[in-house]
Structures are given as structure tokens and as C-alpha cells.
Amino acid sequence: MKLIIAVVQDKDSNRLSEALVKANYRATKLASTGGFLKAGNTTFLIGTEDEHVEEVMSIIKDNCKSRDQLVAPISPMGGNADSYVPYPVEVQVGGATVFVLPVEQFEQY
Amino acid sequence: MKLIIAVVQDKDSNRLSEALVKANYRATKLASTGGFLKAGNTTFLIGTEDEHVEEVMSIIKDNCKSRDQLVAPISPMGGNADSYVPYPVEVQVGGATVFVLPVEQFEQY
Amino acid sequence: MKLIIAVVQDKDSNRLSEALVKANYRATKLASTGGFLKAGNTTFLIGTEDEHVEEVMSIIKDNCKSRDQLVAPISPMGGNADSYVPYPVEVQVGGATVFVLPVEQFEQY
Ligand code: NI
Numbered sequence: 495m496k497l498i499i500a501v502v503q504d505k506d507s508n509r510l511s512e513a514l515v516k517a518n519y520r521a522t523k524l525a526s527t528g529g530f531l532k533a534g535n536t537t538f539l540i541g542t543e544d545e546h547v548e549e550v551m552s553i554i555k556d557n558c559k560s561r562d563q564l565v566a567p568i569s570p571m572g573g574n575a576d577s578y579v580p581y582p583v584e585v586q587v588g589g590a591t592v593f594v595l596p597v598e599q600f601e602q603y
Numbered sequence: 604m605k606l607i608i609a610v611v612q613d614k615d616s617n618r619l620s621e622a623l624v625k626a627n628y629r630a631t632k633l634a635s636t637g638g639f640l641k642a643g644n645t646t647f648l649i650g651t652e653d654e655h656v657e658e659v660m661s662i663i664k665d666n667c668k669s670r671d672q673l674v675a676p677i678s679p680m681g682g683n684a685d686s687y688v689p690y691p692v693e694v695q696v697g698g699a700t701v702f703v704l705p706v707e708q709f710e711q712y
Numbered sequence: 713m714k715l716i717i718a719v720v721q722d723k724d725s726n727r728l729s730e731a732l733v734k735a736n737y738r739a740t741k742l743a744s745t746g747g748f749l750k751a752g753n754t755t756f757l758i759g760t761e762d763e764h765v766e767e768v769m770s771i772i773k774d775n776c777k778s779r780d781q782l783v784a785p786i787s788p789m790g791g792n793a794d795s796y797v798p799y800p801v802e803v804q805v806g807g808a809t810v811f812v813l814p815v816e817q818f819e820q821y
């Protein structure tokens with residue numbers, strides 16, 4: 495038995511939840527902030543047997559991995575047109591920090 | 604030393620807190636959602652020496668275990684009397700998912 | 713690799729965050745309540761290599777350790793002047809409860 499603690503960006507949180515449910519894994523979500531990742535984030539607790547750890551890790555990677563995203567330019571309100579970039583820019587979104595912890599005892603009551 | 608992580612239903616959370624305090628155990632509570640249990644839930648972190656783990660597990664079981672509860676019928680507002688069941692029904696409430704983790708170092712400052 | 717879980721008082725939380733960032737450590741913060749400490753508290757998750765554990769523990773201790781603080785007397789509103797103490801009193805603030813957990817696998821995606 496392992497406890498997987500995954501810190502993911504809020505924007506990937508719902509997608510990850512749905513993917514885990516679909517694959518029949520259960521997760522508890524904790525609201526969290528800052529630190530491992532720049533934006534608001536969610537901490538998932540996922541308990542699973544040893545032989546399913548790699549599958550859960552794949553699901554996390556597939557749904558949360560860091561990637562570049564094109565962001566449409568925002569036209570400047572009022573002044574400051576100097577810093578205006580009139581074409582889409584790439585920003586990095588997503589990313590997950592994942593810890594796999596050993597579990598000595600697991601019970602469901 | 605062990606760290607016990609217990610995910611319990613919100614409705615059992617206060618009762619569990621009180622039972623732990625009464626038995627002289629200290630817990631930290633984290634608001635959590637979804638996953639292991641269907642309804643809103645609370646995640647307890649309880650640090651304790653190895654020889655007290657079984658007592659803490661008993662307290663969690665006694666206060667949170669899954670059980671059937673009779674729910675009084677709610678009389679239908681307006682229409683839809685078709686689906687009205689005029690006697691109490693049993694629903695399952697409670698339940699706890701508990702992980703016991705090994706602790707390598709424990710400090711209080 | 714270790715996962716350090718530290719429960720600290722809310723009033724020390726920002727100071728600890730800043731000290732960790734300055735020393736180049738990343739932490740995730742979870743809002744938590746009650747238990748290990750009397751007042752509102754924050755739970756930090758800090759992942760770090762084995763050789764940095766003692767440095768992180770020192771940073772937590774330096775920024776959160778339990779200490780006495782002089783609190784100015786509050787003049788009684790209306791009656792109850794009997795219990796009024798006209799000089800500053802010492803109260804204990806701060807404190808941290810810290811668990812160091814072994815990590816079997818650590819990934820960043
Ligand atoms: Ni299986």
C-alpha cells in the first residue's frame with residue numbers, strides 16, 4: 495500500500511479527478527497554496543496498492559504535466575502601449591509534484 | 604512514532620475531535636473534498652507513538668464507522684408525488700479511510 | 713528524499729514561507745485547524761533531499777518556536793473591572809509540530 499501525495503495546478507485539478515474516477519481510483523482533495531508550483535494548487539491524496547502506483551503516476555503525468563500554452567495578446571487598456579505584444583505568446587502551465595509514501599497500515603471502517 | 608491520516612465524513616468530524624481530545628490525543632484537521640468518501644469530508648492528521656496506534660484506530664472506528672441510518676421521509680413539495688415514499692428509509696452514512704505512515708523524525712519547537 | 717509536514721501557527725506562517733523561499737526551498741501550504749496547537753494553524757508540506765532536512769528543521773525552529781510575548785493590557789469595556797490587570801502580561805505564542813516522512817519515489821512532471 496502506498497499513499498500518493500500530488501500537488502497540481504488548480505486548472506488541471508478537475509481533469510485529474512475525472513481521469514482518476516474513470517480508472518477507478520479514489521482521491522481526496524485538499525485546497526493548498528503556493529510553493530511547489532507558482533499558481534493556486536490542489537493537493538491530492540491517493541491511496542493505492544503497490545502494483546497500481548505506476549498507473550496512477552501515468553494518469554497524473556498525462557493530465558497535469560508542464561506544457562507551453564499560447565496565450566492571446568491582451569490589448570492594453572489606456573496607456574502603456576510600449577509593452578504591448580500584438581501576437582500570441584507562449585506561457586508554461588501545469589506541472590505536478592508527486593510524493594509516493596510507504597503505508598504501514600491501511601483500514602477502511 | 605507514526606502519523607495517522609484519517610479521512611472522515613464532515614458529520615462525524617466534531618464527534619471524532621472530541622473523542623480524541625478526551626483520550627488526550629491531538630489532531631490537526633484539514634478541509635477536504637470528494638474521493639474516498641462520497642460526501643464532504645475532513646482529513647485528520649494525528650501524530651502518536653507506536654504503542655498508541657491501535658487505541659487511536661479504535662477511537663476512529665467507534666466514532667466514524669459506516670452504518671445505516673433511518674431517514675424520515677420528506678413530503679413532496681408540489682407535484683411529483685409518484686416518487687414519494689411514506690416511510691423512513693435506510694441510508695448509509697459515515698465511514699473512514701485511514702493510513703498509518705512511518706515517521707523518521709518528530710520534533711516540537 | 714523526505715517529506716516534511718510542519719504544523720505552525722497562522723501568525724508565523726508568512727514569516728516561515730519567506731524564510732523558506734529565501735533559502736530556496738519550496739513549500740505547499742494547507743489551511744488547517746485545531747489540535748496540535750491551540751490557535752488557527754497552517755500545515756506546510758516541504759519536499760527535500762535527505763541532506764537538507766536539518767537545514768529546513770532549523771528554519772522552522774528559528775521562525776516558529778514557542779516563545780513568551782508581552783501583551784499590553786486591554787482596558788475593560790464597561791464593568792468587570794475586577795479582572796482588569798493594569799500591566800502587560802506574558803503569553804506563550806508560536807510553536808511547531810514537525811514530522812519527517814520517508815519518500816519512496818519523487819517525481820516532477
Ligand atoms: Ni488491483
Ligand code: NI
Nearest residue numbers: 652653654655
Ligand atoms: Ni504513551
Ligand code: NI
Nearest residue numbers: 761762763764
Ligand atoms: Ni542540495
